[in-house]
Amino acid sequence: MSEKQKVIIVGAGISGLAAVYYMKKKNPEAQVTLLEASDRIGGKIKTVRRDGFIIECGPEGYMARKPTLTNLIKDIGLGDKLVRSGSGTYYIYVNHRLRKMPNGSVMGIPTKLLPMVTTGLISPLGKLRAALDLLIPRVYQDKDISLNEFFERRLGAELVTNMIEPLLSGIYNGNLSDMSLEATLPQFAAIEKKHRSLILGMKSIQPPKQAGASKKAVGRFLSLSCGLDVLVEKLASYADEIKLNTPVRRIESGKVTLEDFTELKADAIILATSPKQLGPLLDFPEAWNLSNDKRTTTATVALAFKKGEVESLDGTGYVVSRKEGLNITACSFMDHKWSYTAPEDCTLIRTYVGTADNAAIVGQSDEEIEKKALADLRKIGKIGTPLFSVITRQIDNMPQYTINHNQRVQVFEEVLAKISGIYACGAILHGVGLPDCVDNAMHVSEDASNKLKKNEEAVTNS
Numbered sequence: 067m068s069e070k071q072k073v074i075i076v077g078a079g080i081s082g083l084a085a086v087y088y089m090k091k092k093n094p095e096a097q098v099t100l101l102e103a104s105d106r107i108g109g110k111i112k113t114v115r116r117d118g119f120i121i122e123c124g125p126e127g128y129m130a131r132k133p134t135l136t137n138l139i140k141d142i143g144l145g146d147k148l149v150r151s152g153s154g155t156y157y158i159y160v161n162h163r164l165r166k167m168p169n170g171s172v173m174g175i176p177t178k179l180l181p182m183v184t185t186g187l188i189s190p191l192g193k194l195r196a197a198l199d200l201l202i203p204r205v206y207q208d209k210d211i212s213l214n215e216f217f218e219r220r221l222g223a224e225l226v227t228n229m230i231e232p233l234l235s236g237i238y239n240g241n242l243s244d245m246s247l248e249a250t251l252p253q254f255a256a257i258e259k260k261h262r263s264l265i266l267g268m269k270s271i272q273p274p275k276q277a278g279a280s281k282k283a284v285g286r287f288l289s290l291s292c293g294l295d296v297l298v299e300k301l302a303s304y305a306d307e308i309k310l311n312t313p314v315r316r317i318e319s320g321k322v323t324l325e326d327f328t329e330l331k332a333d334a335i336i337l338a339t340s341p342k343q344l345g346p347l348l349d350f351p352e353a354w355n356l357s358n359d360k361r362t363t364t365a366t367v368a369l370a371f372k373k374g375e376v377e378s379l380d381g382t383g384y385v386v387s388r389k390e391g392l393n394i395t396a397c398s399f400m401d402h403k404w405s406y407t408a409p410e411d412c413t414l415i416r417t418y419v420g421t422a423d424n425a426a427i428v429g430q431s432d433e434e435i436e437k438k439a440l441a442d443l444r445k446i447g448k449i450g451t452p453l454f455s456v457i458t459r460q461i462d463n464m465p466q467y468t469i470n471h472n473q474r475v476q477v478f479e480e481v482l483a484k485i486s487g488i489y490a491c492g493a494i495l496h497g498v499g500l501p502d503c504v505d506n507a508m509h510v511s512e513d514a515s516n517k518l519k520k521n522e523e524a525v526t527n528s
């Protein structure tokens with residue numbers, strides 16, 4: 067009987083864990099080893115359970131419209147734990163006030179006339195400038211530009227500063243002037259290409275209202291009521307072997323070298339590490355180009371309260387305009403979004419500090435970060451004393467897709483494809499969202515698995 071084929075997967079974040087699952091699904095005979103530098107699995111996914119709270123310190127859920135992760139969750143038997151986020155009003159803190167996001171706006175782009183005309187978020191002049199979107203020619207000419215340039219030229223600086231920028235920076239934690247339109251929000255380039263006007267294009271793709279349909283909006287995100295760490299544990303259970311505290315130093319065809327210079331042989335190696343590791347581990351220029359791209363630093367500050375300590379928000383949260391000069395960039399009332407995250411008589415607030423341009427606060431002590439976050443939150447609403455807080459830092463660890471990111475990825479993947487038996491996936495390549503990472507891991511594992519099968523057939527037939 068031939069020896070089992072050996073697969074090594076490096077990095078136990080969602081990308082590496084999904085790669086384990088898909089590799090075993092396609093190739094159950096393979097011996098799959100997962101190597102992780104830190105002392106835990108999950109990477110950016112981390113769930114803390116304390117006093118009846120379920121606190122997600124990293125991702126809290128994912129976009130429901132992207133199906134791969136939902137299919138994976140159902141495949142591994144966690145479908146009954148899937149929950150949809152609560153929907154509700156979302157606010158922007160701008161000009162020292164919380165103002166409702168106008169009805170019908172999608173990522174800050176208006177699709178309905180009346181709510182836009184009546185909103186106090188932008189001035190009459192800003193509204194007129196935004197309306198010029200209906201007339202001006204296409205901005206995107208099949209050549210990558212920054213999100214800032216794209217949205218500002220279409221909709222004007224005020225709408226970008228007061229609506230689009232706070233929302234997008236809240237999601238991507240980046241600087242709009244650096245971020246690539248093609249890699250971050252290609253759908254908007256496509257809409258402009260088709261409809262010219264963003265406002266008309268966005269309006270045309272909104273689902274029509276069904277006659278008699280319930281007026282209650284549904285949330286756009288899904289998560290697991292048991293906590294995302296259960297997904298992590300379940301995926302890890304498919305690996306034949308997991309080695310924690312095992313940082314990898316170098317990857318070459320057929321061989322992984324660990325930090326302590328131990329060498330491990332493998333028929334296939336899938337790299338699923340954090341962004342800055344791609345260059346050092348592979349050590350060819352196209353990998354370094356991706357690794358050396360901008361990365362950002364952030365911290366999530368989860369604050370647990372008794373209900374009476376917090377003035378409740380009629381909604382799920384808010385983002386903060388950068389021009390307010392606060393440390394916090396956004397605030398989510400987690401139990402309004404996900405009821406299971408706090409006991410009945412409590413509330414869980416999650417806020418964020420650290421931006422692409424102002425990361426120094428993340429280096430401060432937990433006490434200092436909590437103090438500064440609370441001071442900002444108290445400028446916006448009535449907030450008392452928390453029961454406890456959980457602070458989680460991501461230092462220089464969040465990939466930012468700058469202009470021409472897609473081209474850099476393409477060149478990197480072309481070079482990698484010529485190196486036998488090495489594959490790469492992860493948030494640094496084709497999207498930072500959990501479903502994007504899972505999608506990427508699935509394709510890469512299938513590719514690796516197909517090549518392993520071909521190699522085995524070649525050996526059998528020789």
Ligand SMILES: Cc1cc2nc3c(=O)[nH]c(=O)nc-3n(C[C@H](O)[C@H](O)[C@H](O)COP(=O)(O)OP(=O)(O)OC[C@H]3O[C@@H](n4cnc5c(N)ncnc54)[C@H](O)[C@@H]3O)c2cc1C
Nearest residue numbers: 077079080081103109110125126314339492493498499500
């Ligand atoms: C605060 C925060 C909130 C987010 N919210 C959401 C959200 O709500 N929804 C959503 O879809 N996405 C969200 N994201 C994005 C998403 O969580 C990440 O893009 C995704 O988890 C990245 O997964 P990954 O496996 O590619 O990388 P990681 O999770 O970074 O995992 C990489 C792993 O590789 C390991 N490693 C690194 N170097 C080595 C080495 N040399 N040897 C061995 N192992 C190594 C690391 O220790 C780590 O465990 C959020 C991210 C953050 C930080």
